[in-house]
Amino acid sequence: MTDIPDLRPPSGGHLALAGWIVLIVLGSTGxxxxxxSKITKPLELLENATSNVGPDGLLAHIPETGAGEIRATAKALNDLSVRLKFAMESRMRLVAAAGHDLRTPMTRMRLRAEFVEDEEERTKWLADLEELDVIADSAIELVREEIGGETLSPVELGHLIHEVAEELHEVGLKVEMPPAVSLTVAAKPLALKRALRNLVTNAATHGGGATMEIRQQGNNAILVILDQGPGIPEELIHQVFEPFFRVDMARRRTLPGAGLGLAIAREIIERFDGTITIANRQPNGLAQTVMLPLVESTHGVFSLT
Known part of the structure; x- marks a missing residue:
């Protein structure tokens, strides 16, 4: 008689098997x-770099440390940032040079225009040259602000807008000053003042007068500039920040400016992490809304955020 071997698992064997399975699963998961993590680390680096793009459109420097693929990704992003900075500086130098070089031929043309016998024709020539002069000045001024050495500092928005209102009132524009409100933002004072002056001038010139409102909304300062003008057709309102945009080209001869005021204002405000929107009002007029982050204050000491 042959004994049949007992092939059943040993007592408690199922616990050992379960332990091995758990160990294998945990090891495989790890x-x-x-x-x-090795695969996604460069992707996270890319995501962080793009989310930290500064108001000037440049990437912050990334430390070239860690694993080989991390160093390679960081180096590629840093090289891209250097090339972007060089390209932007070249563009700004080109704009400045073009604006500056326009001055000499415009001066010659202005001198020749003075000798045009027909008074009406002479007036047209001088008006065109004046418009070119304004465009050149705007381009050069924008470049100066882009590359200027002015640093961010706390700016009292209510005080700044009162200065703008007083200056425009002195030159005959109808501007209604807002109630005094103490809200401090982080900006370059001269650049922000120019942006606000452009917006208020736009309302006072095209809208028959400007009315302003300042308030706090969460951690932001809100400035609303209202006018009673004809507004902008809805199909064109998305173009208002484009350089040289005019709703009615026929008004170009009767109203001052080169069509760069709103474009420059948005450029400056977005550089300070702000936003600007323009919308039609009912029954008429425009509302220009500027939002800028407030500066944190602790016991009277300001810190830029």
Whole structure:
């Protein structure tokens, strides 16, 4: 009689099997997570770099440390930032040079225009040259602000807008000053003042007068500039920040400016992490809304955020 071997698992064997399975699963999970982190780390680096793009459109410097693929990704992003900075500076130098070089031929043309016998024709020539002069001045001024050495500092928005209102009132524009409100933002004072002056001038010139409102909304300062003008057709309102945009080209001869005021204002405000929107009012007029982050204050000491 042959004995049949007992092939059943030993007592408690199922617990050992379960333990091995758990150990294998945990080990496989750990290896998979480690491999996934190695794969996604450069992607996270890209995401962080793009989310930290500064108001000037440049990437912040990324430390070239860590694993080989991390160093390679960081180096590629840093090289891209250097090339972007060089390209932007070249563009600004080109704009400044073009604006400056226009001055000499415009001066010659102005001298020749003075000798045009027909008074009406002479007036047209001088008006065109004046418009070119304004465009050149705007381009050069924008470049100066882009590359200027002025640093961010706390700016009392209510006080600044009162200065703008007083200056425009002195030159005959109808501007209604807002109630005094103490809200401090982080900006370059001269640049922000120019942006606000452009917006208020736009309302006072095209809208028959400007009325302003200042208030706090959460952690932001809100400035609303209202006018009673004809507004902008809805199909064109998305173009208002484009350089040289005019709703009615026929008004170009009767109203001052080169069509760069709103474009420059948005450029400046967005550089300070702010936003600007323009919308039609009912029954008529425009509302220009500027939002700028407030400066944090602790016991009277300001810190820029």
């Amino acid at each position: 290896i998979a997570l480690f491999a996934a």
